[in-house]
Amino acid sequence: MDKIKALGTDIARAIRQYYGALLVALVATAAFIDRSQSASEPLLKLGFVGMLGISLLFALHLIQQRYRIKWPLPIVGFLVLAAYYVLLPDFDGSQFGPVTAIILGVSSICFHLLAATGPFLKRGDTDGFWSYNKSLFINLVQTAVFTVVLWGGLALAVVAVENLFGLDVGSVFWERLAWTVLILGSSLIYALFSKDGWAVLKQSAPYPPVLRFFVQYILVPLLVIYLVILYSYGIKIVVEWDLPKGWVSYLVLAYSFLGVLSLLLLDPLYEVTEKVWVRFFSRSFYLTLLPLLALLFVAIGVRVAAYGFTENRYYVLLLALWLSGIAVYQLFRGRNEIKTIPVSLLVVGALSLLTPFGNVFSVSFNSQSSRFHRLLATQEALTSGKIDFDRPVKRSALNEIANVFQYLNTRNQHHVIRAKIPDDRKVKVDSLLADKWGSESEFARLFAHVIEDDDGSKRFTFTRLGDGRSGYEQVYDIRGYDYIIPMVHMGTGYAKRQYALGADSLRLEVGSDYPNHLSRRQIDSISNTVSLYSPDGDTVFRHNFTAFVDSVYAQYADQLFTTEAIEVSGLATRFSLDKYDVEIHFNELGFNRGENDSSAKAPLDSITTTKAAAILIRAR
Structure with missing residues (x-):
């Protein structure tokens, strides 16, 4: 009790x-x-x-x-x-x-x-x-x-x-x-x-031995590992004369904060004469930090110059400035002033939210808004300040434009976006603005002509031929048909598909098995095979629609690989299998260029296809 x-x-x-x-x-x-x-x-x-x-x-x-x-x-x-x-x-x-x-x-x-x-x-x-x-x-x-x-x-x-x-x-x-x-x-x-x-x-107590063990045998070895990695990377940059990667910023910050934490935890031992290593560590940490801060400034500077400010880059740069100030201050003071560290960080954090025109959101929003305009202007996709979605745009630039659109959308900067949208696209764009996380790719699809970047390197290009409607959400008039297979994927990498035709006890097979030694063209041709088997599995009726695929390629060869998609209506092939009429309606027909061929019009033998289609079947 x-x-x-x-x-x-x-x-x-x-x-x-x-x-x-x-x-x-x-x-x-x-x-x-x-x-x-x-x-x-x-x-x-x-x-x-x-x-x-x-x-x-x-x-x-x-x-x-x-x-x-x-x-x-x-x-x-x-x-x-x-x-x-x-x-x-x-x-x-x-x-x-x-x-x-x-x-x-x-x-x-x-x-x-x-x-x-x-x-x-x-x-x-x-x-x-x-x-x-x-x-x-x-x-x-x-x-x-x-x-x-x-x-x-x-x-x-x-x-x-x-x-x-x-x-x-x-x-x-x-x-x-x-x-x-x-x-x-x-x-x-x-x-x-x-x-x-x-x-x-605030009452004083003996220094906990477990705390000293933690710093001396856990934190300090981690710092040494980070230091070796970062200085090795710095030497690599100098030798190869290359710019640092953005990811190095986070490792420098991790090293900095582990070091600062170690100094804060070791402060009571600073004046203890037998703990000379503490004073050595205090001064050497800030000295080793200065070259890494230079690396940090270069890394974040490159990212900001290329892609503008975001909240992450703002805080990385702000922390780099704060760490530089702390390092210089502590080196000149000659004594570890631990109170300065949290007090200054508190002030910096508060100012990052409260400073007019200089807070994290003002700087980031203004930077990305300017970048949005600059990217569109560089591609000559602006007409009287409005986006001309019919202008040709390079793929790499479009990816950046769509990325900035997504950034502004998730930050509710809709006024920046709407100011550049022509009247005939406002309804569509407003629907995209209502979706915070899935609008990037949809916005990119609004651009009618996308030019694939061609720098001579190996590449994989996919071109879609649709029927004018949105993706796979298609409705078919099946009056007069007995069966429908709503979605079948065909092509290299897809296994054959088998379907039972109801009361007829027949088996429809799309694609076929093939040995590994065949060429891509041969495998692709086999994937274009549709077969009909009798109930006993012996009688076979086959049709191969490779000729149809080749005719589509021949018709659009000059346009493939220069734009993302060509929308066409009624892309379908029709044929008979015994007493059945079969229609294959393509939702998507993609031509994949050979890796070593960067020409706009690649030879047919180097092309493979991927197909997504609905199959309608009618008994005669």
């Missing part, structure tokens, strides 16, 4: 100390639970904003304790969260996207940094800074462990009740239990570990 009473006392104290953080955790939990039952998008937004507010309110509680502010500082946090709820777009699928995710993600990082630095806002106030943040970090790890154990224990208890008493709690109960434990439960556990807050969290 005493243990239970003590637990009740601790919970009551945690609620008094951190009522704001626990209140928003409760709101977030309730919002997610209710939303799972009602599919309410406002509740989804409320849940995310509530989760965002947990770290913000916790930081404000600690600041109030540190500076003994009399009036309830968490009220400011509630007002900030209300502003987030009002200003964030509705989470209705069409609005929730990268912008909202970036706002929530960066804000969450800033609020956690505020909790780490808020009680030390005064200049020169660093006493207990490392111990305070060590306590926050250890409490976070302990909370994660306790939350997992609590969830596992409760889940096992529920399973036991279900099996022993023959009950079924249902999926709704499990979902509610998960939200309660993961959000409200973890917040309460963290509050319990934080006890009386500031006064306890």
Whole structure:
């Protein structure tokens, strides 16, 4: 009983100390639970904003304790969260996207940094800074462990009740239990570990040996591995005189943040005389970082110059500038000023969202909008400021144009797109704008003439001959027919297909087996075979429609491989098999050019075909 009473006392104290953080955790939990039952998008937004507010309110509680502010500082946090709820777009699928995710993600990082630095806002106030943040970090790890154990224990208890008493709690109960434990439960556990807050969290304690082991034998070896890889890659760039790949940016950032984390964790050992390696590591890390930052600037500069700013490139460049400033500052100071690192990162993160005209969204949107116009203008696809979809456009350029269209669409920059759309295409484009994630390829198909890039290299080209309607969604008039096979794929790589013709007990076979030693042309010809077998499997009637395919190729040979698709009507072949009339209506007939032949008109022997067709059969 005493243990239970003590637990009740601790919970009551945690609620008094951190009522704001626990209140928003409760709101977030309730919002997610209710939303799972009602599919309410406002509740989804409320849940995310509530989760965002947990770290913000916790930081404000600690600041109030540190500076003994009399009036309830968490009220400011509630007002900030209300502003987030009002200003964030509705989470209705069409609005929730990268912008909202970036706002929530960066804000969450800033609020956690505020909790780490808020009680030390005064200049020169660093006493207990490392111990305070060590306590926050250890409490976070302990909370994660306790939350997992609590969830596992409760889940096992529920399973036991279900099996022993023959009950079924249902999926709704499990979902509610998960939200309660993961959000409200973890917040309460963290509050319990934080006890009386500031006064306890800043207390010094002996340096944990496990922490030194982690840094010395885990983080530092990882840094050495990254360093060897990055410097080897830098030497490769110099030797081959080639520009760095964009992916190297992430490895440099990983090296930088692992190094900074190591320095933060090792700070108490800096002045210990027997730990000379700590001071050596502190200074050598920043020295080794400077050449890598130069590599990072070149890599991100090349990407920005070629493709403009996006949110990712904006933050990579911003972090490169921040790391450069930290490295230079620490080298000149000669002493590892750990408070500077989280405080400066907090300021940089906040400015990236709040700076007028210089925030991540303004820079990225303006850059991609300008790129959209520049790509269209370069292809001479603009007439009086509107896109001329009948102008020939190179494949590589069209891919970039469609990619930018998708970017602007997912960021709700519809006004930029609509300003360039002619009146006769606005209805179609508006329908594409309603689909955030599947509009890129559809937009590219609006361009009537696509010129395949021909740089003399090996390539594979596919040309589609359709019937004027959209893809495979075709309707056939089957009056007068006895059977229809709605979709059959034929060509190299497709196995033969067999179909039973109902009460007639006949077997229709499309394609045929072939030995591996045949040429591509021979295999392709065999795939054009349609056979009819009697019930006993002996009598065979065959037709090969290779001549029809060759006639189509001959008719369009001059146009194939210079455009993506040629739309034609009624692309079909008709023939008889015994007492049956067969019609093959092609949804798609593709001609694949030989790898070594980059000419516009390749010889027929180097061509293979892929076919998608519907087969209609009528008994005479």
